[in-house]
Amino acid sequence: MDEFDREHWAPETLAVRLGQERSQYGEHSEAMFLTSSFVFKDAAQAAARFSGAEPGNVYARFTNPTVTSLQQRLAALEGAEDCIATASGMAAIMATVMALMNAGQHIVASRSIFGATQQMFTNLLPRFGIETTFVDGSNLSGFASALRPNTRIVFVESPSNPLTELVDIAALAEITRAQGVLLVVDNCFCTPALQLPLTLGADLVIHSATKYLDGQGRVLGGAVCGPKVLTDEIFKFLRTAGPTLSPFNAWIILKGLETLYIRMQAQSANALLLAQWLERQPSVIRVYYPGLPTHPQFDLAKRQQTSGGAIVSFEVRGGRDAAWRVVDHCKLLSITANLGDTKTTITHPASTTHGRITAEARAQSGITEGLLRIAVGLEAQVDLQRDLLRGLTS
Numbered sequence: 457m458d459e460f461d462r463e464h465w466a467p468e469t470l471a472v473r474l475g476q477e478r479s480q481y482g483e484h485s486e487a488m489f490l491t492s493s494f495v496f497k498d499a500a501q502a503a504a505r506f507s508g509a510e511p512g513n514v515y516a517r518f519t520n521p522t523v524t525s526l527q528q529r530l531a532a533l534e535g536a537e538d539c540i541a542t543a544s545g546m547a548a549i550m551a552t553v554m555a556l557m558n559a560g561q562h563i564v565a566s567r568s569i570f571g572a573t574q575q576m577f578t579n580l581l582p583r584f585g586i587e588t589t590f591v592d593g594s595n596l597s598g599f600a601s602a603l604r605p606n607t608r609i610v611f612v613e614s615p616s617n618p619l620t621e622l623v624d625i626a627a628l629a630e631i632t633r634a635q636g637v638l639l640v641v642d643n644c645f646c647t648p649a650l651q652l653p654l655t656l657g658a659d660l661v662i663h664s665a666t667k668y669l670d671g672q673g674r675v676l677g678g679a680v681c682g683p684k685v686l687t688d689e690i691f692k693f694l695r696t697a698g699p700t701l702s703p704f705n706a707w708i709i710l711k712g713l714e715t716l717y718i719r720m721q722a723q724s725a726n727a728l729l730l731a732q733w734l735e736r737q738p739s740v741i742r743v744y745y746p747g748l749p750t751h752p753q754f755d756l757a758k759r760q761q762t763s764g765g766a767i768v769s770f771e772v773r774g775g776r777d778a779a780w781r782v783v784d785h786c787k788l789l790s791i792t793a794n795l796g797d798t799k800t801t802i803t804h805p806a807s808t809t810h811g812r813i814t815a816e817a818r819a820q821s822g823i824t825e826g827l828l829r830i831a832v833g834l835e836a837q838v839d840l841q842r843d844l845l846r847g848l849t850s
């Protein structure tokens with residue numbers, strides 16, 4: 457590992473090389489350690505491992521070498537001291553809250569966060585005495601005025617889903633730091649390939665590894681990256697409560713990371729071309745993409761991200777009927793709410809991912825009946841355009 461310390465190697469190199477735990481056989485590709493427990497050479501070593509006096513693996517709910525490899529690799533990419541992998545992205549968020557908060561404390565979150573996160577904050581956490589105030593993510597003063605003496609965490613996603621609203625992470629970090637509040641950023645949409653929240657001043661980064669880190673839509677996984685003083689608490693929660701990442705899933709994600717930089721670069725370039733093309737279509741009213749100069753936060757996007765990312769949303773003229781026509785004419789694009797895959801996907805948020813919130817709340821957040829979201833993959837641009845053109849001109 458020391459050979460691949462993050463000070464001397466570029467992230468693209470670390471994504472391929474760092475964190476390998478070689479077995480005695482000297483395999484070139486990462487080994488997958490499918491074992492739930494580990495053996496000790498004698499009683500004294502068993503006791504020392506259990507007490508923590510001797511470092512090493514004990515049981516896979518605590519640690520497993522394949523999971524450790526992934527954690528080391530992802531920590532390096534995020535520029536974090538440490539990383540804890542979890543069973544899913546939601547498990548990463550739950551573990552963070554459970555490990556770092558107590559009943560009676562308070563969260564401030566941006567309004568446009570992932571649906572399940574919103575549900576957790578709104579419906580689940582109040583039963584354990586934790587309340588959340590939701591604010592407009594693009595308005596920094598809203599965060600400042602929502603903070604209370606008992607606020608422990610400010611939680612944001614940038615860019616947001618599906619309207620690609622950005623939160624100014626560096627500016628928000630100044631506010632949270634001054635108040636002694638932890639800034640937690642869900643970096644799922646950008647990944648460390650496009651955005652480094654810890655470098656911008658955030659305290660913790662959350663990942664749904666299910667999305668771009670795996671990159672090929674195979675497994676669920678999650679992670680929390682940050683300083684050891686915080687991740688140690690999260691680790692203690694996980695080893696007791698159990699939403700640990702399986703070694704199989706860790707191996708898949710570890711191998712996914714090897715192509716992360718090249719995928720994000722190619723998918724972002726594909727997304728930019730598609731967004732520019734969509735802007736030229738007469739039946740498209742508006743395109744939401746942080747890499748377009750027409751995006752209201754284009755300058756912030758340029759400062760904060762190395763590209764616009766791979767998610768493009770757009771509104772078609774004619775409401776739900778017109779939007780569904782585009783979806784139903786797709787022969788190539790997958791009709792699914794998932795994202796982060798090399799296969800391009802298309803979603804109608806108002807009737808799927810955001811279908812359960814009230815029409816009023818949807819309208820308030822700008823999720824209109826004509827809105828479509830595309831998570832751009834690696835197919836040829838010409839084929840993506842041809843697939844969409846049928847529905848846009850029908």
Ligand SMILES: *Cc1c(COP(=O)(O)O)cnc(C)c1O
Binds near residue numbers: 544547665
């Ligand atoms: C999918 C997603 C999650 C939840 O991750 P799971 O792996 O599905 O549990 C959290 N945040 C964002 C932004 C997501 O897209």
